[in-house]
Amino acid sequence: MNKSVPVVKVLFVFCIALLVTAVSFFPGFADDPGMQNKVIFGPGDDKRGYESADYTTNTLDLQKRIGKEADLISFVRQPPLGLPPVPVPAENPVSTKKILLGRKLFFDRRLSINDTFSCGMCHIPEQGFTNNEIETAVGVEGRTGKRNTPTVYNVAYFNKLFHDGRESTLEQQVWSPFLARNEMANPSIGYVINKIKAIREYDGLFEEAFDGRGPTMETVGMALANYQRTLNSADSPFDRWYYGKEKGAVSEQAKRGFQLFTGKGGCSACHLVKEEYALFSDDRLHNTGLGYKESMRSGSGTTSVQLAPGIFTELENTVIQSVSRAKENDLGLYEVTENPNDRWKFRTPSLRNVALTAPYMHNGSIYTLRDVIDFYNRGGIPNEILSPLIRPLHLTDSEVEDLVAFLNSLTGGNVTTLVTDAFAAPVGDMGKDDPNWTHENKLEY
C-alpha cells in the first residue's frame, strides 16, 4: 500500500529576511519578558514568524486578559513627559464620572445596529488602540472600510481628525462611526440615544456625570471625548533622553536615528519636534504618492497569497476579482474640499507608539517601519502633485536601521497602564435584561 503523502504543489518559502522583519514588527513585545506586558504590546494571537514553516504559536488566553483600573484623569491633568498641556474645551471639562461613562460607551457593542460593534472592536487596546490584524477596517455585516484604523492614543491633540482631516473635535467625531454604514451602521442619532436609554446599566450615569442631563447627541459625544482625551501616551525612552536629559535612556543607534529624523531624512518637516514637547505631527495633510499609487493600480497579474505557515501560492488576480466586491478609490482631502490639488493628501499621523500601530499609512499597505522608511528613501511615489518635501533621501542601509531604532524608542511609558485599564472596562453585550430589539418592540418604533 502506498502511503506516501501527496506533496502540496505550492511554493514553500523560508525567507530569513521575512523573519527578521517579523521580529521588528512588534519590537516592544520582544523586549518584555513578563506575560502581563506581552498582552499590552501586540495581538494576544501572536503571528510573528508566520511566514516560516516552523512558526510556533505563543497564544495568550482570553480568560487571562484581566484588567486593572487606572487613575485616567491624571493623564489629562498632567500629561506624560514630552507632551504639551492637553487642550480641553471649556464646555466639556474633564471629570472622572464622564471618563468612566465614556469608557463604558467605548466598549459597548450594543451601540451598533446589530449589537456587534463598539469603538473598541476596531480600536483594540492591546493592538495599539488600532487593529494590527487587518490592513483596512471591517465594520457591521463585514462591510469594507477603505481606511486603516488609526490609533486613538494622543488624539486629544489633533485639530484635524480622520485621515482626510474632515472633523474638528472629538465630541463631534463620534457620530461618524456611530452612523457610518460600514462601521456601526446605526440608522439615526435618535436610535443610538433610545438604545442607551433602554439599557438599564446606563440608568442615572449620564445624569450624574452631566448635572442632571440624560443621554443626548451632545452628552454622548462629550463622554466619549472625555475618555479619549485621557489616552495620552509619552514618557517614552526618547522623551526621557531628549526632554528628561537621561543620557542612557536610548541607544546610540536611536540617537543617530533622531539626528537623521531632524536632519538628512527631513522627517521633522512634517512630523514636528518642538523644544518643549513633540507631537510628531504638523496636523496638516500631504501627498506622499501612496494614495495615487492605489488609485492608479492595474488589475492584471498575480498576487502572492499565504495559505499556512511557510506555504504560499501565486493567485491570478482574475480569480481574486471573482470573489471581490467593488472597491472605492481613496482621494484623501479631495473628498472633503473637491479641490483637485488636494487629491491623495492625508493627514500626518503622530509617530508616538508607532511600534505598536502596524500596519501603516491610511490604507495599511506598509507592514513594517523598515518598509515605511524604504518608501521615503525612494522618494515616495512620484505624481504630478507629490509634496515637494518628499524626495529620494539616499539613506544608507545603516542609516535606515538607525531611523527604525529611533521610531522604536517612541513607545510611551504608560502603555501598560492604559491598556490594562481598558481591559478592566466592561464589554457591553446583549444580556438577559436587554430587550431582544428585533423581536420585541422595545425601542417603540
Next chain:
Amino acid sequence: MKKMANLHARWLQGTIASLCVLLASVVGFQSAAIADETCMSPYMAKIVGQEDYVYIWTLGKEGVGDGSDKLVTVAVNPESPHYGKVVNSLSVGGRNEAHHSGLTDDRRYLFAGGLDTNKIFIFDVHTHPNKPSLHKVITDFVEKTGGMVGPHTMYALPGRIMVSALSNNKDHGGRTGLAEFTNEGEFVAAHWMPTDEDMRGAQKVGNIADGYGYDVRVLPRRNVMVTSSFTGWSNYMMDFGKMLGDAEAMKRFGNTVVVWDLHTRMPKKVFEVPGAPLELRCAWGANNNYCFTTTALTSQIWLIHEDDAGEWHAQSVGAIGDPSQVPLPVDISITADDKGLWVQTFMDGKTRYFDISDPFNPKQTYEHQVGSQVNMISQSWDGKRAYFTSSLLGNWDKTGDQDEQFFKLFEWDGEKLVHKFTVDFYAENLGRPHQMRFGAYSLYSQKPNSEGTMLSQRVE
C-alpha cells in the same frame, strides 16, 4: 497495511459496541431503522425511508426579497404534489450571517446560528414538519459564554446542543471555544480552546496551539470529541477578495485539530493541521476509529485516527484537485458505509467523490460540476440522494454572473450524479442557501393520532 490490519483486529470489540448503539436507537424509536443524512450526531433519532422536507438555513441578501435571513422549507418527497418546490419561508429578521444549523437529539427542534449577530434561532420542526415556527431566540450567547462570538456547529449530544464558536468579543480574531446548551436553549457551560498560555491539560503535539475553532464531532465509543479551526470574525465577515490581498489577515487562519475527552470535555491533544481544517466527519463503522477533515486553504484530506495503543494521530492522506490553485474544499460528507467521501470545492463549483475504503489512501473516482460555486452537501443515509447548496459566506460568495444561488437534488447510482431538480434562490427572491437539514413525518409517528393529521396536512 499494518495500520489497516490493526483496525480490522478491533472488529469484534467494535461490533459489540455497534450492536449496543443500534439496540439503543431501536428501543428509543421503534420506527427507526437506517435512513438519514450521514453527517449527523450518532445520538440523533433517525428518519424512516424517504425524507419529506429539507430545511435550508438561508442568508438574506440586500436587494433580494425582504433581505432577511430565513428558514426555507422545500418538499422533496417525490410523492408530494409540491415535489421540488418551496412550501414555506420563515424570515427571522436581520442578516445574521446564517450559517450552520443542527437538530436536537430528538429532532424536535432545529438550532440555527448567526455567525455575525451571535443569535441562535430555535425552530420547532416537529409540530408542523412542513411549516416550522420560531420557538425561541437566544440573544445573549456572547454574554453567557463569557465572550465567544460566531456560534457555528450545533451538534446534538444527549439532551444537549454543543455549539462551536469561531471568534470572540475582544478582538474579533480566531481565539474561541465551545459552548453547551440544553435542548431548551439554556446555557450550561463554556469550554475554551487550549492556548499556549493555558493548555488546559492538553499536549501540544506540533508547534501550534492557536485556540481557534470551527466544527465539532464525537466518537462516543472512543469517548472522543474532535474540533477543527477556521478564522475569526474579521476574516469570515470580510470581503473575500479584500482578504486574499491582505497578507496580515491571511495569517489569521486556524492550523489545529484538537482531540478531547468527550465525557470530561477536557482537551487532550492539539494537532498541527495547517491551512484551516473545516468540516469533520467521523466514521460510522464500529471498528473504524477515525475522522476525516479537509483543509480549506491547503486543499488536503486529513485523517484523525486512533492507533492500537489508543493514541490519536493526525496525518495528511491526500490532495484535493490542484492545491496551488486553491480550489477551496468546503463541505464534505461521508457515506454510511465509510467507503466514500464527497468533497465540494467552492472555487471551481465541483463535487468530487473519493473512495476511502482505505482511509489512509483516498482515491478520487468521480467529479461533477454542480454550479459556478458550490458549498454544502447533504446525502440520504442510503447515499442515493445528494442535495447541494451554493452559498459559502455572505461576503465570500462569487460576484456578478458567477453568483448563482441554488438548491439542487441529484440522484447517485454509484457511478454518476443525475440531476432531479433545482430551486433558484435568487429567482424566488429568497437569498443565499446554506445549511440543509432533513425533516420527515415518520419521525413523529409515535405520537397518538399524529400520523393521520400529519399526512392530511401535506396539502401545504
